[in-house]
Amino acid sequence: MAVFRVARSSSLPAAEAWRRLTDWPRHGAHVPLTRVTVEPPGPTRPGTLIVARTGLGRFAFDDPMEVVRWAPPTENAPGLCRLVKRGRVIAGWAEIEVRPRDGRCQVAWREEIRLRRPPRLLDAPAAWSGRLVFGRLVRALLGDGARLSE
Template identity: 35%
Template sequence: MAHFAVRILSPLPADQAWARILDLRAHSAVIPLTTLTGDILYAAGLVPGSRFVARTALGPIGFDDSMVVDEVTQPTAGHGAWARIRKEGKAIRGLIELTITPQGTGSRVEWSQDISVRGIPRVFDPVVARVARAAYGTTLRKLLARTPA
């Protein structure tokens, strides 16, 4: 599995950064050709066992990225938040750890992920990691910059 991490310093307090990153409805707006569906699509509602699917497609050609929340610690006043989300789709598998920690008046966002893409040999893990780090970094920055709905 390829491993990568994205670290971002945000001017947002930890609870606001958490709410923006895990507003799964917003992912559909910032990730090209992707729509998220699930029972719970907002940060405060996510609990262990919450499931959601990111469907990436161009017309009839696409794939589902199925995910389940394994563990979650919601932010509280003055404290950060943490989640572990497992990817269990046919095309993409892996594990995400999201940690948001208060830092001064803002927060530090850390997204760490192990990812395996079906059909891509392990010899290409360094390339997968570089591409994924760039894509996820861009997505996280866009989510943090969005005005909440």
């Protein structure tokens, strides 16, 4: 099991940061060799299925994730989206939290990844690469020069 956390502060208002971070198809534009689809189409809610397909041709795999918690931020309360990974290759969960802070916001992306086949020996490299990939993803999606907050 690989667990990692990415934290950023952003000059964006919480609602805009939330909108950008949960625009699921945009994730594919920032993660190499990945395309993201959403079922059913329309607003995200509990039960929404997000599938990230990564790879090329026969050397690709799906990372299906179900939204199990969906609570957008308000002026005074943080937003939280929790996804449960339901794939044959990757299991685990991810949480996106957006906290309003004086017209700006704090973002935390937490994730637990379990590769179903490889040994635990790969947990540390998986956590390192997860921090790298999702740190860049969060910065790209926010698009406002978001900075590490911790």
